[in-house]
Amino acid sequence: MSKWVEQLNSRQILGILYGVCITSLFLTAIGAWFVRDDTISPTELLTLRWIWMTGLVMFITAILLIGRPLITRMIRQNEKMHAKQTEMQSVIEASKQNETKLQYRNELIEVLASKESLLDYSAVIEKIVWLTEAEFGAVLLVKDNEITSVVPKGMTAEQQEDLKVQSLLLKRVMISKSLEATSKKVADQIHGYPYYIHETVIPVKDPSDGTMIGCLYLACYDEPFDASETSELNAFANQLAISLLRTRLYRQMQQDRKETAQLINSVREAILYFNYEEDTIVGNRAFIRMFDELQFEYAGYEELTAVSIDIEQLAERVDQQDLFISYVERVFNQEPPEDGLSISLDQGDCFLQVYAESIFRDGKIHGTMLVLRDVTAETEIDRMKSELVSTVSHELRTPLSSIYGFTELMLERDLKESRRELYLKTIHDEAKRLSYLVNDFLDLQKMEAGKQTFEWETVDLLELARDSISFYQETTDSHHLHLDADVGQDFKIEADLEGMRQLLGNLLSNAIKYSPEGGNVLVSLERLEGQVVMKVRDNGMGIPSSALPNLFGKFYRVDNSDRRKIGGTGLGLAICKEIAKAHDGHLHVESIYGEGSTFICELPTSKEAIHQ
Numbered sequence: 001m002s003k004w005v006e007q008l009n010s011r012q013i014l015g016i017l018y019g020v021c022i023t024s025l026f027l028t029a030i031g032a033w034f035v036r037d038d039t040i041s042p043t044e045l046l047t048l049r050w051i052w053m054t055g056l057v058m059f060i061t062a063i064l065l066i067g068r069p070l071i072t073r074m075i076r077q078n079e080k081m082h083a084k085q086t087e088m089q090s091v092i093e094a095s096k097q098n099e100t101k102l103q104y105r106n107e108l109i110e111v112l113a114s115k116e117s118l119l120d121y122s123a124v125i126e127k128i129v130w131l132t133e134a135e136f137g138a139v140l141l142v143k144d145n146e147i148t149s150v151v152p153k154g155m156t157a158e159q160q161e162d163l164k165v166q167s168l169l170l171k172r173v174m175i176s177k178s179l180e181a182t183s184k185k186v187a188d189q190i191h192g193y194p195y196y197i198h199e200t201v202i203p204v205k206d207p208s209d210g211t212m213i214g215c216l217y218l219a220c221y222d223e224p225f226d227a228s229e230t231s232e233l234n235a236f237a238n239q240l241a242i243s244l245l246r247t248r249l250y251r252q253m254q255q256d257r258k259e260t261a262q263l264i265n266s267v268r269e270a271i272l273y274f275n276y277e278e279d280t281i282v283g284n285r286a287f288i289r290m291f292d293e294l295q296f297e298y299a300g301y302e303e304l305t306a307v308s309i310d311i312e313q314l315a316e317r318v319d320q321q322d323l324f325i326s327y328v329e330r331v332f333n334q335e336p337p338e339d340g341l342s343i344s345l346d347q348g349d350c351f352l353q354v355y356a357e358s359i360f361r362d363g364k365i366h367g368t369m370l371v372l373r374d375v376t377a378e379t380e381i382d383r384m385k386s387e388l389v390s391t392v393s394h395e396l397r398t399p400l401s402s403i404y405g406f407t408e409l410m411l412e413r414d415l416k417e418s419r420r421e422l423y424l425k426t427i428h429d430e431a432k433r434l435s436y437l438v439n440d441f442l443d444l445q446k447m448e449a450g451k452q453t454f455e456w457e458t459v460d461l462l463e464l465a466r467d468s469i470s471f472y473q474e475t476t477d478s479h480h481l482h483l484d485a486d487v488g489q490d491f492k493i494e495a496d497l498e499g500m501r502q503l504l505g506n507l508l509s510n511a512i513k514y515s516p517e518g519g520n521v522l523v524s525l526e527r528l529e530g531q532v533v534m535k536v537r538d539n540g541m542g543i544p545s546s547a548l549p550n551l552f553g554k555f556y557r558v559d560n561s562d563r564r565k566i567g568g569t570g571l572g573l574a575i576c577k578e579i580a581k582a583h584d585g586h587l588h589v590e591s592i593y594g595e596g597s598t599f600i601c602e603l604p605t606s607k608e609a610i611h612q
Contacts, residue, residue, distance in 0.1 A: 014088065124243075125153040128219065128236055132229065135197075137218040139240070142204075145174060145212070163217060170215065174199040177212055177236065181224055202237045206245060213244050236353070258302045258578045265301050270372040273304070276334055277366060283307045290372065291317075317342045324354070336368045342375075351379040361583055384553070396437070399430035454496035454582060461532055461603075463493040464500055465523050472508045478518030481508070485525035491532050495583055503579045506572040507536040507599050514597075515540030527529040530605060531585075537598040543591040551589060552577040578602075 104431030121139050122317050129137045140147050140163075147170075150160045165172060172178045181200040197219050204214035216237050218225075225233065248521075249255045264271055270287035282304035286294050294313065299305040318324045327341050336356035344351050353373040359366045406423040409415070415423070437461050464487055470480045485491065504523075511521045519539040526533045543551065552573050580587040591597035 007523050022196070028334070035433060040442070041392070079494065085273055091358075097120070115405050118484050121151040122153065122433060124240065125151055127218075128585075132218055132220070132225070132233065134218040134220045137216070138168075140164075140215040141244070142174075142212045142214050145284065149214075167201075169201055170198055173215060174212065179230065180204065182226060195221060197221060200225055200230075204237045204241045204244060207238075207241060213241060213248075216240060261302055261304045264291060264304060268611055269374070272307070272309070272370040272372075273367055274331055274370065275367045281307050281309055287372070291351065293317075317345045319347060322603065326355060327356075331368050331370055333445050334368070337368075337545065346549035351376045352375065394432065394542050399433045402430045403427050431492050454499055456494055457497060458492050459495045459500050461500070461525055461534060462487065464497075464504060465525060468508055469523060472512060476518075479512050479515060479521055480519070481521045481523070483523050483525075489525075489527045491527060492605070493583075493603055495603065496579075499579045499582070502533070503576045503601065504536070505577050507601075510572060510599075511536055511540065511597075514538065532603050533604060534603065535598055535600045537596065539596040542593040542595050543597055544593050550592065552587070567609045 010555060048376050122148055125139045128134075136159075138153065138160065139151040140152070142147045147164050150164060152160050155163070168182055169182050179200070179202050181196045181198065183194055183196050198221070199217070199219045202216040202218075204216060205211065206213050216233065217235070231285055235515065264273075265285040267284060268286055270290045271284045273282050275281070283296065284304060285301065287307075288298050288305055291314065296305055296307050309328075311325050311332075314328070315321045315324045325343060325345055330337050336358050338427055340353055340355035341354055342351070351374070353375045355371055355373075357369045357371065398604070406427050410420060410423055465483055465485070470485055471483045475478075508521065508523070515521070515538045517540075518588070522535075522537045524535045524537070526535075577587050580601055582605070586602045587599065589597055589599050
């Protein structure tokens with residue numbers, strides 16, 4: 001019977017149980033119907049009792065034979081369901097733990113992929129220690145087989161130092177370059193009993209050549225890592241190697257970037273770099289200085305300065321604005337011109353040579369360097385060369401023409417003695433003029449090269465001024481030369497007499513020469529502490545303010561038609577400047593155009609006085 005019941009499913013058993021119960025209830029209801037009054041006979045009463053007994057027996061039998069197995073089955077199913085629920089809960093817990101580990105692995109991969117500084121590897125070792133359930137660990141960075149730094153997790157400073165210096169396990173790994181593990185029995189005051197520490201060191205190697213670039217150190221108490229965990233540690237080490245190489249490459253790129261910026265900032269030419277891919281423009285230090293009025297924020301010597309360029313604003317100082325704007329617009333449009341452009345700034349105060357150099361990457365234009373080279377010095381040299389050729393040709397040609405002409409006349413004609421003597425005197429004067437020109441040029445070259453020799457002696461500037469004034473007064477009738485000095489003071493200095501004579505003579509000659517309408521020329525002497533100030537003032541043509549900065553340059557002459565009529569080589573003031581410099585003095589000029597000039601020479605009384 002029980003086997004038959006067990007073969008039935010729960011629905012069938014419940015159906016049978018419900019049928020028996022309903023039948024027993026039906027029989028009981030019938031019995032209750034017949035005994036609802038007192039007229040029932042004893043025979044009927046006995047029959048009803050059998051009916052009730054039958055229903056009761058059927059109900060009890062159904063409970064015993066069908067209900068009990070059903071309850072037993074339900075209990076068993078409930079137990080199975082509880083076991084499955086417990087198993088499922090365990091699976092869920094394991095799944096959650098695996099999900100957490102997977103999350104940590106993903107975070108570890110992200111950390112290894114994103115770190116740019118070695119100091120951030122504390123997050124790496126922290127996650128590796130958690131994933132491996134180790135007690136503590138460290139990432140050790142290696143360079144040239146030497147440990148350079150330790151990034152620990154859960155380690156004291158003493159443990160880190162012991163690991164670097166005394167760990168035999170680490171030394172074995174440095175030699176074998178393979179994973180090594182060891183277990184050692186230790187005892188300390190904290191635990192009070194001996195226990196085992198299982199240590200593992202995994203080398204981190206450069207995959208390209210196998211050299212060690214780091215180590216991964218882990219320690220645990222329970223048991224050593226098994227084969228699967230060791231395989232996982234090797235995977236961590238490979239990922240760490242890639243991260244370390246990326247970090248090293250990033251740091252090298254940063255260093256190269258700084259060196260490149262320093263190199264470009266050290267170049268004296270102003271440079272703008274147009275990066276077409278990143279749509280940025282950077283400039284070097286020379287560019288920032290050249291256009292400082294645009295107020296760029298200088299990024300420093302190790303960085304290139306990002307600039308925002310307004311072409312029209314940039315071209316405000318350019319004298320050839322239309323040409324410059326057109327040139328830069330072609331650079332902006334990624335069509336850099338092959339030819340250069342010569343421009344000037346601030347009304348010819350500065351001259352620039354502009355050219356563009358394209359930078360290509362993978363056969364495509366990546367950017368363009370716009371270079372603005374300051375050629376002011378070269379332009380000035382070219383101007384001076386032109387001045388030299390013009391001046392020398394003019395100054396040499398005039399006396400040479402006179403010498404040639406008068407010599408030819410003397411050779412081809414029979415001249416009177418008086419005429420011959422006049423021609424010889426003219427030839428002598430012109431030859432002397434040539435000699436002075438050549439000597440001035442050679443003297444200036446020697447002074448600039450520091451090869452001019454001076455004979456130092458005590459020179460009385462008062463006496464020298466009197467002699468010079470007397471000499472040059474004889475050369476002119478329309479000028480009146482005067483001396484202003486306190487004869488009671490001492491105007492003696494340590495100097496070269498001929499040098500001082502040449503300096504004062506050139507100043508007096510210029511004062512007379514550039515006062516063509518005559519007038520007064522005043523030489524004044526003033527004694528100050530440790531120096532004598534000598535001034536030569538005239539009331540002549542004066543000097544334009546624009547010419548003052550170049551006045552003491554070689555062959556420089558003010559570009560003025562009135563001055564062009566006056567002879568000269570443009571060497572006199574340059575020689576005066578070099579003589580004053582050789583005597584530790586200073587020569588400068590104050591002038592009002594059209595009213596006259598004053599040349600001021602400050603000379604120390606002795607070589608020691610200038611340093612007091």
